[in-house]
Amino acid sequence: MIYAGVDSGSWNTKAVVIDGGARVRGTCVVRSGADLAGAAERAYDGALGAAGLGRGEVTAVWATGFGRQSVAFADGSRTELDCHGRGAAHYVPGPLTVVDIGGQDAKVIRIDAAGQRLSHRMNRKCAAGTGSFLDEIALRLGVPIEGLGALASGSAEPLELSSFCTVFAGTELLTLIRGGKRPSDLAMAAYRSLVKRIVAMDVLDGRVVATGGVIAHHPAMVALLGAELRGEIIVPPHPQEMGAFGAALAARDGAAAVGPSAGERAPLAAVEAPRHA
Amino acid sequence: MTTFGSTAALRATMDAYFRDVGAAAEQHLAPVAWCTSVGPAELLRALGFRVFFPENHAAMMGAARTANRYMPLAHAHGYSQEICSYLTSDIGAYLAGESPMQAYGLSGTPRADVLVFNTNQCRDVRDWFEWYGRRWNVPVVGMRSPRAIETVRDDDVDAIARQIEALVPALEAVAGTRLDAGRLEHAVRASRECSDLWEACLRTAARRPAPLNFFDATIHMGPAVVLRGADEAVTYYRTLLAELEGRAAARSAAVEGEAFRLYWDGMPIWGRLRALSSLFAEFRTAVVASTYCNSWIFSALDPADPVRSMARSSLELFIVRSEEAKEDYIARMLDLYHADGIVFHDCRTCPNNTNTRYGMPRRLGERLGIPTLVLDGDVNDLRCVSDEQMRTNVEGFIEQIADARPAAGSAAS
Numbered sequence: 001m002i003y004a005g006v007d008s009g010s011w012n013t014k015a016v017v018i019d020g021g022a023r024v025r026g027t028c029v030v031r032s033g034a035d036l037a038g039a040a041e042r043a044y045d046g047a048l049g050a051a052g053l054g055r056g057e058v059t060a061v062w063a064t065g066f067g068r069q070s071v072a073f074a075d076g077s078r079t080e081l082d083c084h085g086r087g088a089a090h091y092v093p094g095p096l097t098v099v100d101i102g103g104q105d106a107k108v109i110r111i112d113a114a115g116q117r118l119s120h121r122m123n124r125k126c127a128a129g130t131g132s133f134l135d136e137i138a139l140r141l142g143v144p145i146e147g148l149g150a151l152a153s154g155s156a157e158p159l160e161l162s163s164f165c166t167v168f169a170g171t172e173l174l175t176l177i178r179g180g181k182r183p184s185d186l187a188m189a190a191y192r193s194l195v196k197r198i199v200a201m202d203v204l205d206g207r208v209v210a211t212g213g214v215i216a217h218h219p220a221m222v223a224l225l226g227a228e229l230r231g232e233i234i235v236p237p238h239p240q241e242m243g244a245f246g247a248a249l250a251a252r253d254g255a256a257a258v259g260p261s262a263g264e265r266a267p268l269a270a271v272e273a274p275r276h277a
Numbered sequence: 278m279t280t281f282g283s284t285a286a287l288r289a290t291m292d293a294y295f296r297d298v299g300a301a302a303e304q305h306l307a308p309v310a311w312c313t314s315v316g317p318a319e320l321l322r323a324l325g326f327r328v329f330f331p332e333n334h335a336a337m338m339g340a341a342r343t344a345n346r347y348m349p350l351a352h353a354h355g356y357s358q359e360i361c362s363y364l365t366s367d368i369g370a371y372l373a374g375e376s377p378m379q380a381y382g383l384s385g386t387p388r389a390d391v392l393v394f395n396t397n398q399c400r401d402v403r404d405w406f407e408w409y410g411r412r413w414n415v416p417v418v419g420m421r422s423p424r425a426i427e428t429v430r431d432d433d434v435d436a437i438a439r440q441i442e443a444l445v446p447a448l449e450a451v452a453g454t455r456l457d458a459g460r461l462e463h464a465v466r467a468s469r470e471c472s473d474l475w476e477a478c479l480r481t482a483a484r485r486p487a488p489l490n491f492f493d494a495t496i497h498m499g500p501a502v503v504l505r506g507a508d509e510a511v512t513y514y515r516t517l518l519a520e521l522e523g524r525a526a527a528r529s530a531a532v533e534g535e536a537f538r539l540y541w542d543g544m545p546i547w548g549r550l551r552a553l554s555s556l557f558a559e560f561r562t563a564v565v566a567s568t569y570c571n572s573w574i575f576s577a578l579d580p581a582d583p584v585r586s587m588a589r590s591s592l593e594l595f596i597v598r599s600e601e602a603k604e605d606y607i608a609r610m611l612d613l614y615h616a617d618g619i620v621f622h623d624c625r626t627c628p629n630n631t632n633t634r635y636g637m638p639r640r641l642g643e644r645l646g647i648p649t650l651v652l653d654g655d656v657n658d659l660r661c662v663s664d665e666q667m668r669t670n671v672e673g674f675i676e677q678i679a680d681a682r683p684a685a686g687s688a689a690s
Contacts, residue, residue: 066665081673082680105666117677119642122666124653255680 001059004047005247006040006074007083008032008067011103011131012213013039015047016244017058020252022090026051027241036070044073047244060251064243066105078255081120083246085109088209090249091236095206099198099225099233100242101214103131108202121202128165129197131214136166137190140173141183148187149218155188157181169193188220195224209234216240278554279493279531283517290513291499295381301327302387308452311389311409313402315572315594317420317441317587319468319506321393323461324452329387330503331405335363337377338370339547339657347373348658356408361401362626362657368408391451393444394419397597399629418447422591427599429592437588462580464506465587469578474514475501476574481521482565483614486530488521491541491564492554493531501573532563537678540611541567543622544630544656549667556668560675566614568595568607569630596630603632604641611645617678618648620671625654625661648681650674 001020007013009032017026028046032039044061048054063071064083071077078086080100088098089111098109106129110118123129138145159181163169173186194214208229215221216239226233238245281287301307310326312318314333321328338344344362347369352358354372356365367386370376376385392406392415403419410417420440423433445456475498481488489497497517504510523529539557541564546553557564577593579586591597595606607619619641623633632638638649652670655661 066669079669079673079676081669082676116681117673119648120670120673120677121651122670 001252002051002053002057003248003252004044004058004061005083005244005249005251006044006061006063006065006071007080007241007243007247008036008040008063008065008071009080009102009213009243010066010105012240013043013065013067014241014244015040015043016238016241016248017047017051017053018245018248018252022249022252024238024245025053027238027244029240032067036067037072040067040071041073043244060254062247062251062255064247064250075251076255078247078250080243081107081109081122082117082255083243083250084211085111085117085120085246086115086249086255087242087246088211088236089115090245092207092209092234097202097204097206097208099204099208099210099212099215101129101131101194101198101210101212101221103135103213106130106198106201106212108198108204110202110206119202123197123201126165129194129201131212133166133169133194133197134190134214134218136170137173137187140170141187143183143187146217148190149220151184152187152191152220154184155182157185158192159185159189161189161193163193191218191220191224195221195228198225199228204229207234208232209236211236211239211242213240278496278551279489281489281493281497281517281520283497283513283520286513286516287497287499290504290509292381294500294503294509295378295383298327298329299378299381299383299387302329302389303383308390309387310448310451311392311406313394313398313406313419314502315398315591316393316395317444317591319464319578319583319587320441320444320448320456320461322464322506324448324456325454326391326448326452327387328503328506329389331367331386332363332402333499333502334377334386335367335657336545336547338366339363340550341377342548342659343370343375343377344548344657345659347375358626358658360626361399361405362655364401364405365626366657367405371409371412388413390415391448392417393448395422395591396420397422397424397591397594399596399627416447416451418444420444420591422597424597425599426592426597427602429589433592434585434588437591438585441584441587461583465578465583466580467508467511468506468575469580471501471505471510471514472573472575472578474511474518476571476576478514478518478521479566479570479574480613481518481525482531482563484525485538485615486528486532486535487538487563487565488524488529488531490531490554490557491567491570492545492550492557494567494570495545495550498570498573505573505575530563532558532561534561535563536561537618537675538563538565538614538616540565540607540614540616540619541569541622542607542619542632544569544624544627546622546652546654546662547657548659549654549662549664552664553667553671556671560672562675564620565616566610568610568632571610572596600632600635600637604637604644607641608645611647616647618650618674620674621649621651623651623653624656626658627656630656648674648677 063074
């Protein structure tokens with residue numbers, strides 16, 4: 001039997017195809033852009049292509065992520081809170097704490113020994129603690145985001161950015177540049193700032209598992225998080241696709257959807273558009 | 278939101294109230310006092326004041342989602358976006374020359390002859406009233422309350438009672454009349470009766486399924502807020518209670534297919550009231566009780582001892598209590614209403630009505646063995662609200678509760 005999961009994220013859409021033994025058969029990551037439904041189609045077909053399978057061979061596909069309601073072909077959906085936790089708990093027995101850092105949100109999910117979710121915390125309505133923070137810093141330093149980690153690897157002087165705020169951190173960075181600080185040290189300081197924000201979200205106890213695109217593409221984050229917590233940070237396979245993997249597990253396990261199907265939901269703001277606009 | 282037959286009576290009651298207080302201000306038919314939501318309304322009524330509650334006025338702007346238009350005007354006058362968004366909405370609307378009262382044929386917010394605060398809820402209400410006091414050159418008087426009270430002691434009650442008594446000469450001077458003991462006793466009796474009826478209305482939600490939920494209650498609490506101490510509120514809650522008892526007997530649910538029950542702590546998010554009501558209903562979840570709606574229950578009021586009982590009511594209020602007293606209260610409510618979990622609203626601009634910032638969600642969750650959720654938002658300032666995060670937070674929380682049930686699959690599918 002073949003199952004699939006699609007994680008419609010704010011920045012990227014991820015798809016994973018698994019078999020009944022939860023072995024990953026194919027994955028795909030595409031930019032979400034403005035067409036979430038189209039991105040979900042492309043990611044799903046991409047993962048199926050990587051697995052050498054067709055849609056007709058899939059028993060069930062579930063969606064997750066902030067755009068989960070846009071995945072019209074999904075048989076069910078679960079939140080990314082559930083799916084990241086479910087995926088991480090598949091690889092690492094609880095009790096554990098999952099730290100997921102995405103493009104526009106960050107989550108801390110605590111899971112007990114039986115694999116049940118105990119609690120979750122998401123970042124406030126703010127870019128602090130998310131991948132967007134790193135995007136802004138890379139822009140200020142004049143390097144592509146893909147090059148930020150390599151730049152930071154040359155760091156020799158431990159610098160601290162005092163601000164969590166993306167805008168204020170950016171201006172603080174300019175002050176440090178004017179003060180002659182090296183770009184590599186500033187890049188590392190940005191990672192350090194992000195880690196400080198993450199560890200303040202909740203108590204990170206038990207085994208700590210890190211997932212999400214930021215973890216997948218910025219290894220410095222893992223090392224800094226481990227140093228901050230004075231412990232091992234476990235990075236499971238396919239950290240960026242962990243939500244999609246969890247959705248595929250939900251599809252396989254027949255997890256119960258707690259709400260209506262995707263097409264029946266209205267965006268909250270649409271329910272209450274401003275009056276007297 | 279649930280449709281109630283009593284809604285027509287609610288509208289008529291609130292309409293008559295707004296027109297009455299507006300006419301008193303604009304045609305000088307009676308003295309007008311502004312009063313904070315848990316200020317000494319009974320005393321003001323006994324002195325013949327028409328009583329206006331600016332927190333209710335601000336909530337109307339929040340619910341109409343017009344508040345964000347006005348707040349920047351108050352910010353520009355030095356009232357920070359980090360302080361009470363009720364205050365900044367209300368002052369901003371005044372500066373803009375606009376008010377929800379205009380829908381009632383009034384020119385704007387009714388001008389006060391005196392403003393009466395009680396700091397048992399926060400300091401912001403005093404700052405708010407003092408702004409108007411300076412603007413209109415009218416007296417601002419009030420009660421300065423102790424806070425974080427573990428157990429309400431007689432000496433605290435005595436101190437507040439003395440403060441209430443000390444207000445009387447100033448209020449008599451504005452009202453142009455002497456306080457009549459019989460009228461005060463009547464107002465306190467009406468207030469207590471309103472409180473008892475409102476409590477009984479809320480208590481119907483202890484039944485399964487709940488005939489009303491938190492979101493309904495925030496609307497139907499209007500008379501308890503603005504007509505405390507007046508007979509009209511008593512009349513309305515008799516009507517509402519009869520309907521709710523009928524609905525409870527008929528097992529008529531506020532949330533169709535009620536599967537989960539939650540407790541709400543903190544302020545409403547007025548601009549997302551209907552959206553949140555729909556969101557929880559999507560997941561067959563009834564928010565059955567709240568600290569907020571319970572805060573208009575004043576069981577200590579006693580017409581035989583009006584001033585001291587008003588003082589005691591002021592001090593027994595949840596918002597003025599210690600963390601331990603608050604936690605014990607919420608624990609009792611969870612038991613009474615059979616709640617599966619607690620939603621804490623971390624209201625950005627209302628720290629005093631936010632109970633997430635000193636570790637309470639974690640402590641209560643561990644003590645009671647129930648899940649807790651913290652929703653970031655604000656009472657009026659929708660810049661602090663993320664709809665997508667709110668949806669994911671709520672949906673994820675219900676998933677968590679459903680998954681923890683032995684028959685989660687069948688219960689939640």
